[in-house]
Amino acid sequence: MNKKILFLADANSPHTIRWVKALLDSGYIVGVFCFYKIDISLYSDFDNIKLYCLNISKEMQSTSEDNFSKLIYLKAVREVKRILNVFKPDLVHAHYASSYGLIGALSGFHPYIISMWGSDVYGFPNYSFIHKRILKFNLSKADKLLSTSYKMKTEAEKYTKKEILVTPFGIDINIFRPSEVNSIFKSDEIVIGTIKTLESIYGIEYLIRAFKIVKTKLPDRKIKLLLVGEGTQRKNLEALAIELNLFSDIVFSGYVCHDEVEKYHNMLDIYIAVSLQESFGVAVLEASACSKPVIVSNVGGLPEVVDDGKTGIIVEKENPYQLAEALLKLITNSDLRIEMGINGRKKVLTEYNWIRSVELMLSVYNELLDSSN
Numbered sequence: 345m346n347k348k349i350l351f352l353a354d355a356n357s358p359h360t361i362r363w364v365k366a367l368l369d370s371g372y373i374v375g376v377f378c379f380y381k382i383d384i385s386l387y388s389d390f391d392n393i394k395l396y397c398l399n400i401s402k403e404m405q406s407t408s409e410d411n412f413s414k415l416i417y418l419k420a421v422r423e424v425k426r427i428l429n430v431f432k433p434d435l436v437h438a439h440y441a442s443s444y445g446l447i448g449a450l451s452g453f454h455p456y457i458i459s460m461w462g463s464d465v466y467g468f469p470n471y472s473f474i475h476k477r478i479l480k481f482n483l484s485k486a487d488k489l490l491s492t493s494y495k496m497k498t499e500a501e502k503y504t505k506k507e508i509l510v511t512p513f514g515i516d517i518n519i520f521r522p523s524e525v526n527s528i529f530k531s532d533e534i535v536i537g538t539i540k541t542l543e544s545i546y547g548i549e550y551l552i553r554a555f556k557i558v559k560t561k562l563p564d565r566k567i568k569l570l571l572v573g574e575g576t577q578r579k580n581l582e583a584l585a586i587e588l589n590l591f592s593d594i595v596f597s598g599y600v601c602h603d604e605v606e607k608y609h610n611m612l613d614i615y616i617a618v619s620l621q622e623s624f625g626v627a628v629l630e631a632s633a634c635s636k637p638v639i640v641s642n643v644g645g646l647p648e649v650v651d652d653g654k655t656g657i658i659v660e661k662e663n664p665y666q667l668a669e670a671l672l673k674l675i676t677n678s679d680l681r682i683e684m685g686i687n688g689r690k691k692v693l694t695e696y697n698w699i700r701s702v703e704l705m706l707s708v709y710n711e712l713l714d715s716s717n
Contacts, residue, residue: 346392347713350375350431352424352448353439355382355395358602359513359626360439366702368392375431377424379416379443396427421450428453434713441482441500442468442475449485455712458486459511462623465491465500466644479503487712492624493645509708513626514701515692520606520633522689527611528595533566534675536614537595539605539627542575547618547641549577549584550664556588557668558675567593567675572608574599609634613681614674617646620661625649629696632656632688637681639670649696655688 349367353360355378367374368390375394376382382397398420424447428436437457438448441464448456469476483489483504490511491497497508529535536555540546548571555569571581571594578596585591600608605627609615615631615638624645628638632649638656640646650656657670674681 346371346373347435347709348373348375348431348433349709350377350427350433350436351439352377352436352444354378354380355397356380356386357439361386362516362698363439363705364393365390366698366705370702370706375427375433377420377427377447379420394431396423398423417446417450420447424448424451434716435709438486440464442479445482445486446478449482455487455716456485457488457490457708457712458483459490459492460496460500460508460623461492462496462644465496465503466621466623469503476503488708490708493648495645495648496623511704511708512696512701513624513629514698515626515629515633515696516698517633517689517693520609520630520692522635522685523606523610525607525610529568529570529611530566533568534613535568535570535611536616536671536675537570537572537608537612538616538618539572539600539608539630540617540619541573542571542577542581544577545620546622547620547661548581550618550662550667551616552581552584552588552590552594553664554667554671555594556590557664558671559590559593561668561672562675565675569594570597570608570612571595572597572600572605605630606634609636612636614639614671616667616671617641618659618661618667619643619646622646628656629692632685633692633696635685635689637674637684638688639667639674649691651687651691655684655691 349372355376364374373392378397381399382395435455436448436453438444439459441458441460445458469479480503489506489508491508492512494510497510500508585594609631615636617628618641622644628640628649631638632655640650640658641661642658643661647658650658652658659666659670
C-alpha cells in the first residue's frame with residue numbers, strides 16, 4: 345500500500361509544487377493543507393493528491409504571520425486534526441517552522457518533520473520573547489529538522505539542541521539549462537538583472553544605483569537592466585530609475601509565472617542577487633544552471649551557492665560601488681563571463697542536482713517511517 349504524506353505548506357508556492365510532484369512520481373499519496381485559497385489549476389495534472397485549505401482572504405494573506413489571529417490558528421488546528429482522521433497520513437511534513445510548524449506541533453502527530461525556509465528562523469523569533477518560545481516549542485515537537493542551508497542551520501541552532509539536516513533546494517537541470525530564447529533585447533546589448541519580488545529586502549535599489557555607476561563609466565556600451573518580478577516597491581524603484589535618468593534602459597517585466605523563469609534567465613548575461621537577507625539562493629542556482637555568471641551579496645546562504653572568483657563574485661550588501669566594480673569586471677570581459685557560467689553549471693550538476701535532493705528527502709522519510717513501524 346502506498347505511503348501517505350501530509351504537507352502543511354503554501355500550496356501555491358512553486359517549491360511546494362515541485363516537492364509534491366517528486367513525491368507523487370516516487371509513488372507516495374500526498375495531501376496538502378494550506379491557510380490560503382489554493383489555485384487548483386496548479387495541480388490539474390496530478391493524481392493521488394488531496395488539497396485542503398482554510399480559504400483565508402487575499403487581504404489576510406498579504407499580512408505577516410505575526411498578525412494572524414488566535415482564532416485562525418485554532419481553526420487551523422481543528423481542521424488539520426480532522427484531516428488527520430480522514431486522510432490518515434503515515435507522516436506529516438511542515439514546510440515552515442513558525443506558522444505551519446505551529447499547526448503541526450499542536451496536532452500532536454508523529455512522525456513529524458519541519459523544514460525551515462528562512463524568515464521563520466531569521467525573522468519570526470525576533471518579534472518578541474513569546475515568538476522565540478513558540479519557535480522553540482515547534483522545533484521541540486519535530487522528529488526531524490531540516491534546513492535549506494548551513495547558514496540557516498547555524499541560526500536555527502539558537503533555538504534547539506536537536507540535530508538539523510541540511511537539505512538544499514535542488515535545480516532541475518533539464519529545465520534550467522543554457523538555451524536560445526526569443527529575447528526582448530537586441531543581440532549587441534549586455535543584459536544584467538535579477539528575478540525577485542520587488543521588496544526592500546532584496547536590495548534592488550542598490551542594483552539600480554550600481555547600474556547608474558556602470559552606465560556612467562561605460563557610456564558607449566549598450567547595457568540594459570532587467571527586473572523580473574512584482575512587489576510593493578515597484579513604484580519607488582521606477583521613481584528612482586526616472587530620477588537617475590535610467591528608465592529607458594530598465595525593463596520592469598512584472599510578475600512572471602515559474603514556467604517562464606528559465607526563459608528570462610537565458611535573456612541575461614549576468615545574474616545579480618544582492619539581498620539584505622537571504623536564507624538560500626535558489627534563483628542564483630537557476631542562473632548558474634543556465635551557465636550565467638552571478639554576483640551575490642555576502643549574506644545568509646548566498647555565499648554557499650557561489651564559488652567566489654570561479655562561478656561568480658561575492659560583494660558586500662548595500663554597497664552599490666562594490667557591486668558596480670564587479671559588474672564592470674564582468675561586462676568588459678566576455679571570456680570571464682563564459683568561464684564563470686560554465687563553472688556555475690558544473691557546480692549545480694555536482695552539488696545541487698534536483699534528483700539528488702529528492703533522493704535525500706526520500707531517505708529521510710524512509711528512515712522515519714521504518715523507525716515508527
